[in-house]
Amino acid sequence: MNIYIQAAAQISAQEPMGNAWFQRPLRFTERYVRSIDPNFKEYINPMEARRMGKILKRALATSLEVVRKTGIDHPDAIITGTGLGCIENTEKFLTAMVRDGEMYLQPTYFMQSTHNTISSQIALHLKCNKYNTTYAQRGISFESSLLDAYMQFELGKIKSALVAGHDEMTPDYFVLLDKINYWKKGEVNEAVLRKSDSLGSFAGEASSCFMLENKKTDLTICELKGVDLFFNPSPLRMKEAIEELLSKHNLHINDIDVVLTGINGDKDNDVVYHQFQQHFFPETPMAWYKHLFGESFTATGLATYIAATAIQKQILPVDYLYNRTSTLNGLKKILIYNHFQNKDHALILLSSC
Amino acid sequence: MEALILELKKEIIEVLNLEEIKPEDIDENAPLFGEGLGLDSIDALELIVLMEKNYGIKLNNASEGRDIFKSVRVMAEYIEKNRTK
Amino acid sequence: MDVTICSYCRLTNDKVVVNGMEIPIQKTEGPWLNDIYRSLKISYPKFFKMDNLSKAGFLASELLLKDEIIDKENPKKDISIVLMNRSASLDDDRMYQETIEDKNNYYPSPAVFVYTLPNIVNGEIAIRNKIMGETSFYISEAFSAEKIYNVAMDAFSDESISQVVCGWTDYELNKCDVLLLWIRKENQNGIPFNINNIYHLHI
Amino acid sequence: MIYQLSDNIISSLGFTSEENYAAVKEGVSGLKYYETAFDLPEGLMASCINDEALEDAFFSIKTKSKVLYTRFEKAAIVSAYRALEKTNINPAGDNVLFILSTTKGNVELLDRNKSKQYESERVYLWRSAQLISSFFGNPTEAVVVSNACISGAAAQITAMRLLKHSAYDFAVVIGADMLSKFVISGFQSFKSLSTEICKPFDKNRCGLNLGEAAATLIYGKSENENLIPEKSVMLLAGAIANDANHISGPSRTGAGLCIAIEKTIQHTNIQDIAFINAHGTATPYNDDMESMAITDTGLQALAVNSLKGFFGHTLGAAGVVETIISGKALSDNTILQCKGLEIQETVCPLNVLMKNESSNKTHFLKLLSGFGGCNAALLLRKK
């Protein structure tokens, strides 16, 4: 069984949809960076878009982009990961409910507040009756979606899958998370993030969408070799998991060209990645990306986008390399390692093909 | 009456997020659902909220709206007759 | 197939870097490429007949192959030279155009005309080092590590070729942009020859 | 190995491969003497594409494109269009790759008087290639090969390599070069032009003639068996080698050409080769050099011809034009004469044909040499 990423699309703090930014990513010094939106009118007609919050428009636009690229308009599965779901509409409903004392509430905000609105809107737009689901497990929501798709390919239940990760960050939610030390208090820049000597990162948004298929075509970007989730794993469990993953594909530690991590400047967060590298991949170059996108529950979708693009282009600009080395043995295998608050952990292995 | 119709048009545009549409684009005699503006059942629910919030008219059942929301003019006539604020 | 970069040379308007080390150049008021030539203490009088593109490519190849090809005499049939740039030979083309532009001052120069082909730079490097493998030149809108990688790897499809001089040699409107790589197959030492590494060596 | 699926030649002898081949078979040369041409002080023997005919041909292609094309681009487009027309290939597909072979492209736009209507980027070869491939809606970036006079062969070798290991199914190889004051004055300054019809491999050869052409060869992978026309020719092998001797003059020994020939024919029975279509520019040095290389590689008994007496030297187009014509001859069981030849005399004697002969052998060898010391050999075979 092989699974290939056939097309990818993203909307983030970097230029949306295309790849031009990849070799020249923008840098930020703010604590809160919102995504750059494409012209949604190119994807969704205004009558359809009028009730949608930002996250839904982004989800639909990125989905339609991968559908357009691949021509797969009825994927066998539509799976979305979202840590917070449609938080903008949730807030609108919640605010009105608290403010107006449960009176005059608008149904639109409610019906577009649930997490599964995203997957179902995509299905609705595509008129796709097939498998449709949504994962909301904080920082591993995207990986959960990928795992679901992976297993269904493995079981031969599907031949194609649209897998996405979407999270928006509203001003109000930014303030709430600021109260619980999600964000740094002072100025944010690459040097500060690299230092990792205080709590918090900076806030970003992430929308990414991938079309997976079980056959290789001219479009194929890279191969999805594996995805695994772990809850509170011991170092021993992690070691075992890495060995299993590598041996399943006849690989050796040295075959992993880059480990792409979720280092984000938060000291409690980053120490886990440093330990991971020391224990398991002491010789392998370590890469990061959240300094260019901000922290978001489904940032791993962007990590997947970056790793896939790097494999496709066979270039990983030094901007993404944590230890600033630029000489790589190759870009055939990238391991994405992500953890959320050291509880939820995930591995994704991508490979050239 | 004409003032109410204009007011209603503006309110409908706002509450239904009909960004591209101006009040003069809405024919007050044309059906709101299906053919005309192409509104759907969720819009009907939003209009029910609008009726209650702005005019104090409480509809308990979505199907009651079916007759009232035939057109902007019908809506306005109904409001004139039944408004409590 | 494992291919490694044995040495590389980056030549721009202000720097000469070989295998990561900047080479000190004695600057004068004169042309930069001539300064490099003098600083390197090369003795190859034909250098001064060359156009800028050939000069730049030639200098980079001298630095690149210094330790690799000491023997300049014996024919080397196992080496190819595959180059690429954006402007072909337009820098020299414009100079030649000037010689024919004015009817009253019409003096077409064969010495300038001979350089109005981009692949002359391959020829210059081949002659200097007696390299008799394939010499090819491709044009690309912009520097592309991927294309350089592909055409260089394709050169190995001729089984008798074991080494390739490849890279980007562009010289136009006083802007010099050269990255030359010496690559070899089945060689363990050196930087892996891959797109990522080509890309970064050009930065 | 890759197959020729379609072809076209735009030259002074006609706007289809068939017209061109028929003229050549009849012995008609496209070379003509121009008293005054290109604003040059000297007269010129050359083979030029008829302007009006090119305009008509381009006009007959219905296009929505608003781009103002140069003469060079028009010729390339018309040629590619006519070659594609004969196939079912959708040039807008991402499995189709355009490969452009040219030495000087739009070089005449360096003349300020001629460039006013065009953007400044138009002199770049990649820009022409972009415009040509996008005329056909092709989504992939065209490859540009600029390897002096062997470009046309180098482009075919590139096509062979790319089709072998990439996702492309078809390569549209276009070779094109137009004459300009720039090019002609250069060759004149070299004193390498003959004012008479050139005499390849002749005792009294005294220089070459220049020519214009745009020619297209469409190659496909051998998997596409059902697309291959009955009289297709396939490209079996090709190699390039350098003389490492002199940038403008050919090697005195033909060392580079020898290497290229040896690599190309190493797996072939020489008895199967019907003829060698030589570069044969009719300059004293080139033809001597070729005679030595042919002799040193043990091919001196084979029939040899050069097509320069029909088309002149069409530079970046030469490799494509001459491969097409030779392929047509091979399929026609014919070995074409070497137009212009009267008394054969080269350093090493060769069997150069003075009139058409017939042969049902299956292969031919194509040779090219160019500035920069480069040499190329191609080996082709009947289907």
Added chain:
Amino acid sequence: MNETIVVSGMGIITGLGYGKEATITALRSKRSGIGKMHYLNTIHADYPVGEVKMSDEKMREFLGIPADKIITRTPLLGIMAIKEAIKEAQLEEKRPRRIAFINGTTVGGMEKSEQYYPEFVNTEAYIAAHDCGTSCEAIAETFEGFDLITTISTACSSAANAIILGANLLKTGRVDAAVVGGTECLSKFHLNGFSTLMILDKEACKPFDANRVGLNLGEGAAYLVLEKQSDAKRRGITPLCKLSGYANTCDAFHQTASSPDGQGAYLAMRDALEDAKLKPEDIDYINAHGTGTQNNDVSEGMAIVRIFNENIPPVSSTKSFTGHTTSAAGSVESVISILALQHDFIPANLNFTTPMPELSFTPVKDNVTKKLHHVLSNSFGFGGNDSACIFSKIE
């Protein structure tokens, strides 16, 4: 990969009470759990609900969770239910090697968020508790040794989809046991939400009745422990039943409404049957989604007619007992379906009087005792997320 998946334990808490015993007793005696609201502070207190009759404090006390630990009602309900399931499956005593926990929820920590929104003054800890994943983690942490956890949030089909993911995890050999299901507490947020959609009934709901008005909200949690039949045998566990087939499809008709012909529901049931390699006539009982809204019941009913034609098995919606427990409904009703299977008993569809003119069948009005082999449980959600699971007796 084709090994049989069995249910080796389950736990439940709903308006009917805590535990399987309480549940089956209430079902047998046709005692509905729907009634007046006690714990939710809302102006819509006149809507009847299927509330779990235990305060947060009471549950904390029962579970031994200190008062200062931050935990919201949704995970509390979850912990109650998971305890029972883990115990029955003897996961602690006879530990499988790797265990997954898949939780379905949509509301998450909303019930506290809405209380403290927008300022969260002095209650910052509840900010982190807002999202769905936190509820999952809070439940997971009460049991040592879950190796893989995640949350599914597909509104009212969440728990059914958790069952499906769990089964796929087992079939691909990623884990050796999976605790799957859902939990959801009542919140003002979704009560008001359903209210704006005008699909709440002020009376007890009447699924599949011509005069149905809407649904009653409920709350609760339920989990199943799934494992491969061979693993259960190895551990010395007697499984309760098989999970013989399942499917997830999408109606792709409307964001909140179901298609009139029930296309999504039809496909879910058809594919689940195919997955189970069963024919429609093999199904002995359908535990319908049957919310009691105009739209759902006609859509689901039409789909049932399309699948089963003339031979429609007994159908009932036990939402007339529990209320609509939204994200938990899929597992709550799976537990009820399995109880039915174990006891050869079909629970009644309460409050039914008048047949729907659109449908050729009526739901079972009264409890029925009948030998059951295969039970189909439907779970449909907003956005057209339709799932169906089939449970079968091990014979």
